[in-house]
Amino acid sequence: MATNFLEAAGTSGFIATPFNLMTTELNALASTANVVSSVGGTSGVFTQTNFANAIWGEVQFLAGGAFTPAAGGYIAGWFLLSPDGGSTFERANYASAVDLPRPPDFIIPFANVATAANDVFMASGLVRLPWWSTKLYIGNRTGVALSASGHVIKCGPVAIQY
Amino acid sequence: MQLPVQLRQPGKVKPYGSIPRINWRHPLAKNLAVYGYDVGGTVIDLINGGMGFTTTATAVGRGASRFGSGYKYTNGGGAVRLPFTPRINSVAPPFSIACSFFVTSAPASGVFFCLADTSAFGQPIYCAADSATAMRQGFNNGGADITYTASSILNDYHTMIGVGVSTSSTIAYFDGVSQGTGTTDPTVSFPTAAPTFNSFDLDGLSGNTTSGFLYYGALWTRALTASEALQLHLDPYCFLIYPEDEIFSTIVGSVVTAPQTFTFGPRWSDGEFSTEIVSY
Numbered sequence: 078m079a080t081n082f083l084e085a086a087g088t089s090g091f092i093a094t095p096f097n098l099m100t101t102e103l104n105a106l107a108s109t110a111n112v113v114s115s116v117g118g119t120s121g122v123f124t125q126t127n128f129a130n131a132i133w134g135e136v137q138f139l140a141g142g143a144f145t146p147a148a149g150g151y152i153a154g155w156f157l158l159s160p161d162g163g164s165t166f167e168r169a170n171y172a173s174a175v176d177l178p179r180p181p182d183f184i185i186p187f188a189n190v191a192t193a194a195n196d197v198f199m200a201s202g203l204v205r206l207p208w209w210s211t212k213l214y215i216g217n218r219t220g221v222a223l224s225a226s227g228h229v230i231k232c233g234p235v236a237i238q239y
Numbered sequence: 240m241q242l243p244v245q246l247r248q249p250g251k252v253k254p255y256g257s258i259p260r261i262n263w264r265h266p267l268a269k270n271l272a273v274y275g276y277d278v279g280g281t282v283i284d285l286i287n288g289g290m291g292f293t294t295t296a297t298a299v300g301r302g303a304s305r306f307g308s309g310y311k312y313t314n315g316g317g318a319v320r321l322p323f324t325p326r327i328n329s330v331a332p333p334f335s336i337a338c339s340f341f342v343t344s345a346p347a348s349g350v351f352f353c354l355a356d357t358s359a360f361g362q363p364i365y366c367a368a369d370s371a372t373a374m375r376q377g378f379n380n381g382g383a384d385i386t387y388t389a390s391s392i393l394n395d396y397h398t399m400i401g402v403g404v405s406t407s408s409t410i411a412y413f414d415g416v417s418q419g420t421g422t423t424d425p426t427v428s429f430p431t432a433a434p435t436f437n438s439f440d441l442d443g444l445s446g447n448t449t450s451g452f453l454y455y456g457a458l459w460t461r462a463l464t465a466s467e468a469l470q471l472h473l474d475p476y477c478f479l480i481y482p483e484d485e486i487f488s489t490i491v492g493s494v495v496t497a498p499q500t501f502t503f504g505p506r507w508s509d510g511e512f513s514t515e516i517v518s519y
Binding site: 082133149179180181182183184186189202203204237 | 255257260280283289290300310485
């Protein structure tokens with residue numbers, strides 16, 4: 078019998094409640110600066126449990142206040158993978174403006190327009206979530222410093238079913 | 240057993256806004272050395288991992304087109320380059336360079352994609368145009384350009400490919416069709432060249448007359464064939480795997496439980512539509 082592949086309903090479309098990948102780490106993050114998660118999950122480390130074992134997620138940036146990205150500005154995000162369950166991670170102590178030497182796991186593009194509190198900016202497309210324990214590495218490539226406080230990067234796990 | 244099945248409709252429209260990876264099993268990916276792909280927010284070199292950045296303080300804005308969103312270049316505006324990679328510090332045949340674009344006004348002696356050096360006109364190979372109907376496929380720092388006339392390139396999707404076949408043979412393809420050949424040796428040593436969009440100069444602005452979108456720029460260390468050039472125009476993203484593609488491969492893999500009693504050929508294509516079914 079034919080069966081339709083469908084998006085799993087979950088709650089508001091998510092199979093687990095969207096959770097914060099980054100919060101205060103983003104406060105006043107300077108232009109071109111990089112930062113590693115240290116607050117969400119367990120001291121900034123996320124596991125499959127955090128991701129509800131989902132394979133895909135929707136990532137969003139929730140603005141905490143006003144800043145005006147330069148034309149073409151974006152935030153790049155990498156999952157820093159840990160091969161040993163959360164003790165050691167991919168190298169992340171790079172200088173300002175230096176990207177990880179592999180493609181990012183997601184980018185969040187911005188328009189050249191001032192943001193306001195609670196503005197939502199979605200990552201460009203569906204994001205494949207990591208199997209391994211991970212931290213999040215963010216590069217501020219918006220061309221300006223983020224404003225003082227209140228910014229959040231969230232991940233909402235999604236799934237399909239049949 | 241997993242049975243990946245790529246179900247997306249082939250075509251010139253970027254299928255998704257997400258970040259893809261290269262399907263190295265695909266024949267078109269063989270010897271791919273640089274692939275700068277506009278993911279809708281920035282250009283990423285999916286081979287070498289680098290991310291594009293503006294060559295000067297002149298920024299590039301974004302926009303949406305009917306073939307996908309991404310950087311929207313403007314005549315006289317900014318250019319984007321990818322980080323240097325030693326894979327391309329000496330361009331010797333066989334090699335192939337390709338890019339696709341959608342422009343809304345005529346370029347004037349401008350460049351879409353090239354390997355650029357630090358001087359305004361030091362570019363070993365490039366895809367360029369002198370006007371809306373005069374195309375220029377450049378080899379060997381301009382010493383062996385193939386020029387040809389095209390119908391107006393405005394407001395539609397186009398593909399330019401230059402192939403260095405040997406030290407005595409080059410070919411230019413436009414929209415998958417051969418436009419001419421050359422005999423000058425395209426070999427050039429350029430240790431500092433970097434893949435660059437909308438400028439002949441990797442740290443300045445020169446020939447930045449593109450008004451529209453540059454969807455990708457690529458370099459192979461082999462000569463693409465005529466059939467590959469056509470396929471690249473008709474289905475430019477056929478060798479990319481998007482996260483969305485893998486939804487179906489996972490589901491199908493979980494459904495198939497009976498032993499296989501049939502055999503698929505590795506690939507078939509009628510030019511407009513192709514399907515790849517691989518079992519392992």
